[in-house]
Amino acid sequence: MSVFDQHRIEPGKKVDLRKMETDGKDLPVSREQCEQKFRAQREEMIELQERLYAEGKQKLLVVFQAIDAGGKDGTIRAVFRGVNPQGVTVTAFKRPTEEELAHDFLWRVHNAVPAAGTIGVFNRSHYEDVLVVRVHKLVPESVWKPRYEQINDFERMLANSGTTIVKFFLHISKKEQKQRLQERLDDPAKRWKFDRTDLDKRKLWDGYRDAFEDMLEKCSTTSAPWYVIPADQNWYRDFAVCSIITETLQGMAPKYPKPEDLSDVRIDD
Numbered sequence: 001m002s003v004f005d006q007h008r009i010e011p012g013k014k015v016d017l018r019k020m021e022t023d024g025k026d027l028p029v030s031r032e033q034c035e036q037k038f039r040a041q042r043e044e045m046i047e048l049q050e051r052l053y054a055e056g057k058q059k060l061l062v063v064f065q066a067i068d069a070g071g072k073d074g075t076i077r078a079v080f081r082g083v084n085p086q087g088v089t090v091t092a093f094k095r096p097t098e099e100e101l102a103h104d105f106l107w108r109v110h111n112a113v114p115a116a117g118t119i120g121v122f123n124r125s126h127y128e129d130v131l132v133v134r135v136h137k138l139v140p141e142s143v144w145k146p147r148y149e150q151i152n153d154f155e156r157m158l159a160n161s162g163t164t165i166v167k168f169f170l171h172i173s174k175k176e177q178k179q180r181l182q183e184r185l186d187d188p189a190k191r192w193k194f195d196r197t198d199l200d201k202r203k204l205w206d207g208y209r210d211a212f213e214d215m216l217e218k219c220s221t222t223s224a225p226w227y228v229i230p231a232d233q234n235w236y237r238d239f240a241v242c243s244i245i246t247e248t249l250q251g252m253a254p255k256y257p258k259p260e261d262l263s264d265v266r267i268d269d
Protein backbone atom coordinates (compact mmCIF):
# COMPACT_ATOMS: atom_id res chain seq x y z
CA MET A 1 0.00 0.00 0.00
CA SER A 2 1.39 3.43 -0.88
CA VAL A 3 1.76 6.26 1.61
CA PHE A 4 -0.98 7.86 -0.41
CA ASP A 5 -3.58 5.18 0.40
CA GLN A 6 -2.32 4.30 3.83
CA HIS A 7 -3.12 7.62 5.48
CA ARG A 8 -6.21 8.65 3.55
CA ILE A 9 -9.55 8.77 5.38
CA GLU A 10 -12.16 7.12 3.20
CA PRO A 11 -15.39 9.14 2.96
CA GLY A 12 -17.80 8.30 5.77
CA LYS A 13 -15.26 6.20 7.68
CA LYS A 14 -15.38 6.31 11.48
CA VAL A 15 -12.21 7.87 12.91
CA ASP A 16 -10.67 7.04 16.30
CA LEU A 17 -7.53 9.12 16.67
CA ARG A 18 -6.49 7.21 19.80
CA LYS A 19 -6.00 4.15 17.62
CA MET A 20 -4.08 5.98 14.93
CA GLU A 21 -0.31 6.10 14.86
CA THR A 22 1.50 9.29 15.88
CA ASP A 23 4.94 7.74 15.85
CA GLY A 24 6.90 7.23 12.61
CA LYS A 25 9.28 4.88 14.45
CA ASP A 26 6.67 2.11 14.52
CA LEU A 27 6.11 2.21 10.77
CA PRO A 28 7.78 -0.24 8.39
CA VAL A 29 10.25 2.30 6.96
CA SER A 30 13.55 3.49 8.37
CA ARG A 31 14.58 7.07 8.98
CA GLU A 32 17.33 6.77 6.35
CA GLN A 33 14.88 5.48 3.72
CA CYS A 34 12.43 8.28 4.48
CA GLU A 35 15.07 11.00 4.35
CA GLN A 36 16.46 9.73 1.08
CA LYS A 37 13.07 9.32 -0.58
CA PHE A 38 11.94 12.68 0.73
CA ARG A 39 14.79 14.54 -0.99
CA ALA A 40 14.20 12.72 -4.29
CA GLN A 41 10.48 13.35 -4.11
CA ARG A 42 10.91 17.00 -3.35
CA GLU A 43 12.99 17.37 -6.53
CA GLU A 44 10.18 15.76 -8.47
CA MET A 45 7.59 17.97 -6.81
CA ILE A 46 9.62 21.07 -7.75
CA GLU A 47 9.69 19.93 -11.40
CA LEU A 48 5.93 19.28 -11.37
CA GLN A 49 5.27 22.68 -9.81
CA GLU A 50 7.25 24.32 -12.61
CA ARG A 51 5.01 22.57 -15.14
CA LEU A 52 1.85 23.55 -13.24
CA TYR A 53 2.99 27.17 -13.32
CA ALA A 54 3.91 27.06 -17.03
CA GLU A 55 0.63 25.36 -17.93
CA GLY A 56 -1.30 28.03 -16.01
CA LYS A 57 -4.59 26.16 -15.83
CA GLN A 58 -4.93 23.92 -12.81
CA LYS A 59 -4.77 24.82 -9.13
CA LEU A 60 -3.68 22.87 -6.07
CA LEU A 61 -4.88 23.65 -2.55
CA VAL A 62 -2.98 22.10 0.37
CA VAL A 63 -4.55 22.46 3.82
CA PHE A 64 -2.72 21.88 7.12
CA GLN A 65 -4.43 21.47 10.47
CA ALA A 66 -2.95 20.29 13.76
CA ILE A 67 -3.07 20.91 17.47
CA ASP A 68 -0.70 23.66 18.69
CA ALA A 69 2.96 22.74 18.17
CA GLY A 70 1.78 20.04 15.77
CA GLY A 71 4.41 21.06 13.20
CA LYS A 72 2.50 22.96 10.52
CA ASP A 73 5.19 25.63 10.11
CA GLY A 74 8.03 23.11 10.03
CA THR A 75 6.29 20.92 7.45
CA ILE A 76 5.62 23.86 5.14
CA ARG A 77 9.25 25.01 5.48
CA ALA A 78 10.69 21.57 4.77
CA VAL A 79 8.35 20.38 2.02
CA PHE A 80 8.19 23.57 -0.04
CA ARG A 81 11.89 24.44 0.17
CA GLY A 82 13.15 25.09 -3.33
CA VAL A 83 9.84 25.62 -5.12
CA ASN A 84 9.43 28.65 -7.35
CA PRO A 85 8.01 31.17 -4.84
CA GLN A 86 6.07 32.99 -7.56
CA GLY A 87 3.87 29.93 -7.96
CA VAL A 88 3.09 29.28 -4.30
CA THR A 89 1.13 31.33 -1.78
CA VAL A 90 1.06 30.45 1.90
CA THR A 91 -1.77 31.86 4.01
CA ALA A 92 -1.79 31.57 7.81
CA PHE A 93 -5.26 31.94 9.27
CA LYS A 94 -5.10 33.66 12.64
CA ARG A 95 -7.86 34.91 14.92
CA PRO A 96 -10.29 36.69 12.58
CA THR A 97 -10.20 40.49 12.47
CA GLU A 98 -13.31 42.53 13.13
CA GLU A 99 -13.85 42.94 9.42
CA GLU A 100 -13.53 39.18 8.87
CA LEU A 101 -15.93 38.44 11.72
CA ALA A 102 -18.46 40.78 10.15
CA HIS A 103 -18.62 38.41 7.15
CA ASP A 104 -19.50 34.73 6.73
CA PHE A 105 -16.69 32.38 7.85
CA LEU A 106 -15.69 31.43 4.30
CA TRP A 107 -15.23 35.01 3.11
CA ARG A 108 -11.56 35.35 4.07
CA VAL A 109 -10.87 31.80 2.95
CA HIS A 110 -12.33 32.14 -0.52
CA ASN A 111 -10.18 35.22 -1.00
CA ALA A 112 -7.03 33.14 -0.41
CA VAL A 113 -7.66 30.12 -2.66
CA PRO A 114 -5.00 29.48 -5.35
CA ALA A 115 -5.21 31.07 -8.79
CA ALA A 116 -4.68 29.11 -12.01
CA GLY A 117 -1.17 27.65 -12.26
CA THR A 118 -0.41 28.01 -8.56
CA ILE A 119 -0.31 26.08 -5.30
CA GLY A 120 -2.11 27.58 -2.31
CA VAL A 121 -1.00 26.41 1.13
CA PHE A 122 -3.25 26.99 4.14
CA ASN A 123 -1.58 27.07 7.56
CA ARG A 124 -4.82 26.55 9.52
CA SER A 125 -7.94 27.13 7.50
CA HIS A 126 -11.73 27.29 7.40
CA TYR A 127 -11.63 24.18 9.63
CA GLU A 128 -10.78 26.44 12.60
CA ASP A 129 -14.45 27.37 12.42
CA VAL A 130 -15.40 23.83 13.48
CA LEU A 131 -12.38 23.38 15.80
CA VAL A 132 -11.30 26.24 18.07
CA VAL A 133 -14.69 27.89 17.53
CA ARG A 134 -16.53 24.73 18.58
CA VAL A 135 -14.27 23.68 21.46
CA HIS A 136 -14.17 27.15 23.01
CA LYS A 137 -17.88 27.72 22.36
CA LEU A 138 -17.24 30.94 20.44
CA VAL A 139 -20.55 30.45 18.64
CA PRO A 140 -23.58 28.27 19.51
CA GLU A 141 -23.86 24.70 18.19
CA SER A 142 -26.66 25.80 15.86
CA VAL A 143 -24.05 27.92 14.06
CA TRP A 144 -21.05 25.53 13.89
CA LYS A 145 -22.94 22.31 13.19
CA PRO A 146 -24.19 23.21 9.69
CA ARG A 147 -20.64 24.26 8.77
CA TYR A 148 -19.48 20.71 7.88
CA GLU A 149 -21.97 20.67 5.03
CA GLN A 150 -21.18 24.25 4.11
CA ILE A 151 -17.48 23.35 3.95
CA ASN A 152 -18.18 20.28 1.78
CA ASP A 153 -20.27 22.41 -0.59
CA PHE A 154 -17.54 25.06 -0.74
CA GLU A 155 -14.81 22.51 -1.44
CA ARG A 156 -16.94 20.78 -4.08
CA MET A 157 -17.42 24.12 -5.80
CA LEU A 158 -13.63 24.70 -5.77
CA ALA A 159 -13.01 21.18 -7.11
CA ASN A 160 -15.55 21.72 -9.89
CA SER A 161 -13.71 24.92 -10.79
CA GLY A 162 -10.39 23.15 -11.42
CA THR A 163 -8.89 23.01 -7.92
CA THR A 164 -7.38 19.79 -6.64
CA ILE A 165 -7.54 19.68 -2.84
CA VAL A 166 -5.50 17.70 -0.30
CA LYS A 167 -5.83 18.16 3.43
CA PHE A 168 -3.34 17.07 6.07
CA PHE A 169 -4.02 16.53 9.74
CA LEU A 170 -0.66 16.31 11.53
CA HIS A 171 -1.27 13.85 14.32
CA ILE A 172 0.97 14.17 17.40
CA SER A 173 0.68 12.61 20.84
CA LYS A 174 -0.07 14.57 23.99
CA LYS A 175 3.38 13.62 25.27
CA GLU A 176 5.07 14.99 22.14
CA GLN A 177 3.14 18.26 22.45
CA LYS A 178 4.36 18.64 26.03
CA GLN A 179 7.94 18.17 24.91
CA ARG A 180 7.60 20.72 22.11
CA LEU A 181 5.95 23.32 24.35
CA GLN A 182 8.72 22.75 26.91
CA GLU A 183 11.33 23.32 24.17
CA ARG A 184 9.66 26.61 23.30
CA LEU A 185 10.07 27.62 26.96
CA ASP A 186 13.65 26.39 27.32
CA ASP A 187 15.20 27.48 24.02
CA PRO A 188 15.54 31.28 23.70
CA ALA A 189 15.41 30.94 19.91
CA LYS A 190 12.04 29.21 20.18
CA ARG A 191 10.59 31.32 23.00
CA TRP A 192 8.83 33.68 20.54
CA LYS A 193 6.59 30.77 19.58
CA PHE A 194 5.42 30.18 23.14
CA ASP A 195 1.82 31.18 23.62
CA ARG A 196 0.28 30.93 27.10
CA THR A 197 -3.12 30.23 25.57
CA ASP A 198 -1.70 26.97 24.13
CA LEU A 199 -1.70 25.66 27.73
CA ASP A 200 -5.42 26.44 28.11
CA LYS A 201 -6.06 24.65 24.84
CA ARG A 202 -3.98 21.67 26.01
CA LYS A 203 -6.38 21.31 28.96
CA LEU A 204 -9.15 20.80 26.39
CA TRP A 205 -7.24 18.01 24.58
CA ASP A 206 -10.19 15.58 24.57
CA GLY A 207 -12.58 18.22 23.25
CA TYR A 208 -10.14 18.97 20.44
CA ARG A 209 -9.80 15.27 19.67
CA ASP A 210 -13.59 14.95 19.31
CA ALA A 211 -13.67 18.01 17.05
CA PHE A 212 -10.78 16.70 14.91
CA GLU A 213 -12.49 13.31 14.57
CA ASP A 214 -15.75 14.92 13.44
CA MET A 215 -13.90 17.11 10.95
CA LEU A 216 -12.14 14.03 9.50
CA GLU A 217 -15.29 11.92 9.38
CA LYS A 218 -17.63 14.50 7.96
CA CYS A 219 -15.33 16.31 5.55
CA SER A 220 -13.13 13.67 3.91
CA THR A 221 -14.63 13.48 0.44
CA THR A 222 -13.45 12.07 -2.87
CA SER A 223 -12.82 15.56 -4.20
CA ALA A 224 -11.13 16.81 -1.00
CA PRO A 225 -9.67 13.93 1.05
CA TRP A 226 -8.16 14.21 4.52
CA TYR A 227 -4.87 12.48 5.30
CA VAL A 228 -3.88 11.75 8.90
CA ILE A 229 -0.10 11.90 9.15
CA PRO A 230 1.84 10.39 12.09
CA ALA A 231 3.77 13.52 13.04
CA ASP A 232 5.78 12.89 16.21
CA GLN A 233 8.87 12.51 13.99
CA ASN A 234 9.59 15.26 11.49
CA TRP A 235 11.39 12.88 9.12
CA TYR A 236 8.35 10.65 8.68
CA ARG A 237 5.92 13.57 8.54
CA ASP A 238 7.88 15.46 5.85
CA PHE A 239 8.35 12.30 3.79
CA ALA A 240 4.64 11.35 3.95
CA VAL A 241 3.34 14.84 3.18
CA CYS A 242 5.77 15.32 0.30
CA SER A 243 4.92 11.88 -1.16
CA ILE A 244 1.22 12.64 -1.14
CA ILE A 245 1.64 16.09 -2.70
CA THR A 246 3.96 14.65 -5.35
CA GLU A 247 1.55 11.82 -6.21
CA THR A 248 -1.31 14.31 -6.36
CA LEU A 249 0.64 16.52 -8.76
CA GLN A 250 1.51 13.46 -10.86
CA GLY A 251 -2.20 12.72 -11.09
CA MET A 252 -2.86 16.29 -12.24
CA ALA A 253 -0.24 15.73 -14.97
CA PRO A 254 0.50 19.37 -15.79
CA LYS A 255 2.15 19.90 -19.17
CA TYR A 256 4.38 22.60 -20.58
CA PRO A 257 2.44 24.49 -23.27
CA LYS A 258 3.03 23.03 -26.74
CA PRO A 259 5.95 24.96 -28.24
CA GLU A 260 4.74 27.37 -30.93
CA ASP A 261 6.31 27.09 -34.40
CA LEU A 262 8.72 30.02 -34.36
CA SER A 263 10.93 28.90 -37.27
CA ASP A 264 10.29 32.23 -39.05
CA VAL A 265 11.60 34.29 -36.15
CA ARG A 266 15.01 36.01 -36.59
CA ILE A 267 16.59 38.00 -33.82
CA ASP A 268 18.32 41.16 -35.06
CA ASP A 269 22.05 41.63 -34.31
Ligand code: ATP
Pocket (backbone or CB within 6 Å): 068, 069, 070, 072, 073, 092, 093, 094, 095, 096, 123, 124, 128, 129, 132, 133, 193, 195
Ligand atom coordinates in the same frame (compact mmCIF):
# COMPACT_ATOMS: atom_id res chain seq x y z
P1 ATP B 1 2.14 28.13 15.92
O1 ATP B 1 1.51 26.77 15.83
O2 ATP B 1 3.50 28.17 15.30
O3 ATP B 1 2.10 28.69 17.30
P2 ATP B 1 -0.24 29.36 15.11
O4 ATP B 1 -0.91 28.86 13.87
O5 ATP B 1 -0.73 28.84 16.41
O6 ATP B 1 1.30 29.10 14.99
P3 ATP B 1 -0.75 31.84 16.30
O7 ATP B 1 -0.67 33.26 15.85
O8 ATP B 1 0.01 31.42 17.50
O9 ATP B 1 -0.36 30.91 15.07
O10 ATP B 1 -2.25 31.46 16.58
C1 ATP B 1 -3.30 31.66 15.70
C2 ATP B 1 -4.55 31.44 16.52
O11 ATP B 1 -5.68 31.85 15.76
C3 ATP B 1 -4.78 29.99 16.89
O12 ATP B 1 -4.95 29.87 18.28
C4 ATP B 1 -6.07 29.63 16.15
O13 ATP B 1 -6.84 28.68 16.83
C5 ATP B 1 -6.73 30.98 16.05
N1 ATP B 1 -7.73 31.02 14.99
C6 ATP B 1 -7.58 30.74 13.68
N2 ATP B 1 -8.76 30.83 13.03
C7 ATP B 1 -9.69 31.16 13.95
C8 ATP B 1 -11.08 31.40 13.89
N3 ATP B 1 -11.75 31.30 12.76
N4 ATP B 1 -11.70 31.76 15.03
C9 ATP B 1 -11.02 31.87 16.18
N5 ATP B 1 -9.69 31.65 16.30
C10 ATP B 1 -9.02 31.30 15.21
Ligand code: MG
Pocket (backbone or CB within 6 Å): 068, 193, 195, 198
Ligand atom coordinates in the same frame (compact mmCIF):
# COMPACT_ATOMS: atom_id res chain seq x y z
MG1 MG C 1 0.40 29.28 18.27
